[in-house]
Amino acid sequence: MNSETVTVEEARHLVGRAVSLRGHVQAIRRLGAITFLVLRDRTGTIQVVANGSSEGLSDLALEQAVTVRGTVAKRQGSAEGIEIQLEKLITLCEPSTGLPVEISREKRMESLGLPALLNYRPLTLRNERVRAIFKIQAAIATAFREFLNREHFTEIHSSKLVSTGTEGGANLFTVEYFGQKAFLAQSPQFYRQIMVGVFERVFEVGPVYRAEEHNTIRHLNEYISLDFEMGFIESESDLIAMETKLLQYIFEYLKENCSKELELHQVKIPVFAEIPSVTLTEAHAILSKLPLQSATKTQGEPEDLTPEGERALCEYFARVDGIEMVFVTHYPWSVRPFYAMPESGTNKSHSFDLLFRGLEVTTGGQRIHIHSRLLEAMESRGLRPESFEDYLQCFRYGMPPHGGLAIGLERLTKQLLGLANIREASLFPRDGNRLSP
Amino acid sequence: MNSETVTVEEARHLVGRAVSLRGHVQAIRRLGAITFLVLRDRTGTIQVVANGSSEGLSDLALEQAVTVRGTVAKRQGSAEGIEIQLEKLITLCEPSTGLPVEISREKRMESLGLPALLNYRPLTLRNERVRAIFKIQAAIATAFREFLNREHFTEIHSSKLVSTGTEGGANLFTVEYFGQKAFLAQSPQFYRQIMVGVFERVFEVGPVYRAEEHNTIRHLNEYISLDFEMGFIESESDLIAMETKLLQYIFEYLKENCSKELELHQVKIPVFAEIPSVTLTEAHAILSKLPLQSATKTQGEPEDLTPEGERALCEYFARVDGIEMVFVTHYPWSVRPFYAMPESGTNKSHSFDLLFRGLEVTTGGQRIHIHSRLLEAMESRGLRPESFEDYLQCFRYGMPPHGGLAIGLERLTKQLLGLANIREASLFPRDGNRLSP
Numbered sequence A, B: 001m002n003s004e005t006v007t008v009e010e011a012r013h014l015v016g017r018a019v020s021l022r023g024h025v026q027a028i029r030r031l032g033a034i035t036f037l038v039l040r041d042r043t044g045t046i047q048v049v050a051n052g053s054s055e056g057l058s059d060l061a062l063e064q065a066v067t068v069r070g071t072v073a074k075r076q077g078s079a080e081g082i083e084i085q086l087e088k089l090i091t092l093c094e095p096s097t098g099l100p101v102e103i104s105r106e107k108r109m110e111s112l113g114l115p116a117l118l119n120y121r122p123l124t125l126r127n128e129r130v131r132a133i134f135k136i137q138a139a140i141a142t143a144f145r146e147f148l149n150r151e152h153f154t155e156i157h158s159s160k161l162v163s164t165g166t167e168g169g170a171n172l173f174t175v176e177y178f179g180q181k182a183f184l185a186q187s188p189q190f191y192r193q194i195m196v197g198v199f200e201r202v203f204e205v206g207p208v209y210r211a212e213e214h215n216t217i218r219h220l221n222e223y224i225s226l227d228f229e230m231g232f233i234e235s236e237s238d239l240i241a242m243e244t245k246l247l248q249y250i251f252e253y254l255k256e257n258c259s260k261e262l263e264l265h266q267v268k269i270p271v272f273a274e275i276p277s278v279t280l281t282e283a284h285a286i287l288s289k290l291p292l293q294s295a296t297k298t299q300g301e302p303e304d305l306t307p308e309g310e311r312a313l314c315e316y317f318a319r320v321d322g323i324e325m326v327f328v329t330h331y332p333w334s335v336r337p338f339y340a341m342p343e344s345g346t347n348k349s350h351s352f353d354l355l356f357r358g359l360e361v362t363t364g365g366q367r368i369h370i371h372s373r374l375l376e377a378m379e380s381r382g383l384r385p386e387s388f389e390d391y392l393q394c395f396r397y398g399m400p401p402h403g404g405l406a407i408g409l410e411r412l413t414k415q416l417l418g419l420a421n422i423r424e425a426s427l428f429p430r431d432g433n434r435l436s437p
Helices: A114-119 A128-150 A189-199 A236-257 A259-264 A280-288 A307-321 A371-380 A385-397 A409-417 B114-119 B128-150 B189-199 B236-257 B259-264 B280-288 B307-321 B371-380 B385-397 B409-417
Strands: A018-031 A034-041 A044-051 A065-074 A082-091 A174-177 A180-184 A201-209 A222-231 A277-279 A325-329 A351-356 A359-367 A402-408 B018-031 B034-041 B044-051 B065-074 B082-091 B174-177 B180-184 B201-209 B222-231 B277-279 B325-329 B351-356 B359-367 B402-408
Touching: A018 A044, A018 A082, A034 A065, A128 A201, A128 A222, A128 A236, A128 A259, A128 A409, A128 B128, A128 B189, A189 A201, A189 A222, A189 A385, A189 A402, A189 B128, A201 B201, A222 A236, A222 A409, A236 A259, A236 A325, A236 A351, A236 A359, A236 A402, A277 A280, A280 A307, A280 A325, A307 A325, A307 A351, A307 A359, A351 A409, A359 A409, A371 A385, A402 A409, B018 B044, B018 B082, B034 B065, B128 B201, B128 B222, B128 B236, B128 B259, B128 B409, B189 B201, B189 B222, B189 B385, B189 B402, B222 B236, B222 B409, B236 B259, B236 B325, B236 B351, B236 B359, B236 B402, B277 B280, B280 B307, B280 B325, B307 B325, B307 B351, B307 B359, B351 B402, B351 B409, B359 B409, B371 B385, B402 B409
Parallel strands: A044 A082, A277 A325, B044 B082, B277 B325
Antiparallel strands: A018 A034, A018 A065, A034 A044, A065 A082, A174 A180, A174 B174, A201 A222, A222 A402, A325 A351, A351 A359, A359 A402, B018 B034, B018 B065, B034 B044, B065 B082, B174 B180, B201 B222, B222 B402, B325 B351, B351 B359, B359 B402
């Protein structure tokens, strides 16, 4: 019998035809002489019905890779509408010797607890709901690049091995580099700025590293940073406008391309024409009227928001504007990196964060583009310009007013899907206790 | 006067209109009372003509960032066809104090020599021909992802901090990781394979690290690897067929999107229906008839090709088939990684390289997917399975026949553009002597 090799999705349109399907055995149920299998391939799952004994059927184990030959038939009372009547089963590997955790469709992987979820990552990632997280994450990265390419940004790949930190040397991982010390880049910041002098608008999607010891639900020591930087801006408002359009594009893209996955996680995609924006001082004034334990990290002049403050502010704008996002602008210059553009006449800076459902998912701002002012800023922080010689080059040749921002891919994924821990949004997360798998 | 802010490209269609343009001063020529500027923005260059003295004009320096206001006018005898008659010049930064190297349009940056080219990277990258290299490179990465998304591959982001090397521990960079030793990943190999069990078809674009001491025109210690891995293959032929279609797609994409940049480098895009394929033994037989110094690295049974052999083989196929590409297949198992699928009954493996204009740009192959055989392979190489526990997990649960390949992004760029040194194809290259900029 000739049978065409098709995917589960293709099989749906082939009732009556003899086909071959290839995938993993996701479920096995034996009812007397009849065996029901659920076969999973990259496009979905399908029921396979075996009457009587078919070779290989009795030894078959969960997750085994198989080829299934049979006829596509209509199936009563099923969402998928079809099933495969098995004619031949071919196993493609040895049966598993028993799975350490159950990954069936109904099972919520979070209920395993984080250690099991991550220790058995090669298995738990096969669960339908977990797969959906990373399908959505891949789509976010695709939409990010697609939007920026349309806006005439150029993609760059900068080195992750650097000789100087972007923030003056704290929280860097050290690499042995042919007898020298190198560091893992905390951000492509300096390279993005150098490349603004080259392409005017650039973006990068790549890993960044923070050697911070904290062990929280929102920090990773290695994460994927979605960065863009653009020249010839008037102020940070141009960046905020660009990110607003970018997020609209990403969310629209997800609705079009990931409807099944969004539904699985019951994701409510934010819809908005604009994102509210408040200064840090205004944010503080709003929070001061709310009953909170600790809205800001400092008494008097607010320097930053506490996690509780971030959550309360997003809840406030959800109530008032119907959107769980808010830009917080004008952070004091003293709490931002040396390259942040100060606001003239104040102690503030042209920088901002974006909070989404209670968590900072973006940090950005306008940068200092005048060589002499950059030197002053470094010196006021006690940084030695000699250590930043390569970075400073581009400012000596001439740089336009510019700025940019970084979105944490895992944070955006976590907040969008309502995941409890950021580790659930990283395929193979790294933290102080975890270097594998 | 109201003037719309436009790009150089947009200005071409606005003859007679008052516009603002923003960019860098690429050239200045003073002819009596008239000053001619070349303004460069992200879309191209345009001549700006200033009659008499305009404020800021006398101090203006090369590469300074400026806003130019003026009227778009037709220009006699110019390729661009238009120029800007200056009304107002606004400088956006301090003038440069003199450029260490000249980066004018006519200047070939290679002629500076590699140290100057790389030491002044923030400046030399602004040269038109150098920019074109990285426009093409960005387009290659975009086309790679676009093609694989269409073929139902899912993009992944795997960790670059690993506890075990993929090849048994040689040539790894060491990272201090919270009191432990970690390594920089040489390849996302193990993660790609794990993810085949999850998504069946996956790809990744990311940095990889090789702590090799050699200092050659074709090696970098950090490079961008374009990887894909796919399940349910019959043999390595499926991978070769997929790469053939992928390269056709990439080359077609470049022709459509980078015609100006390709022309600048006088790139001849390969056109082919198929790419020739020979076994290593056949390659050796072809080379043995050619007058070469050193066609293979070994006497007797060939284990690999020398650089000279790779070049001669590509030249041979350019003469015979009119295509400077060739797949070389069936490398001995002993010279490939332990996870390479052995060919049954021989000492060969289901692995291959792709040579392009004399250089290996891809290495790939079918992998062992049976748990027990993988253990045997490890043991025969003296590797301890305990060190690969996380990797081995996925094979215990059930893995389909699978394989994949990796394309070096910088190598593909170098070969396509005919660059002399791979460092020219990396924005910020890393080698034994270079950790900056």
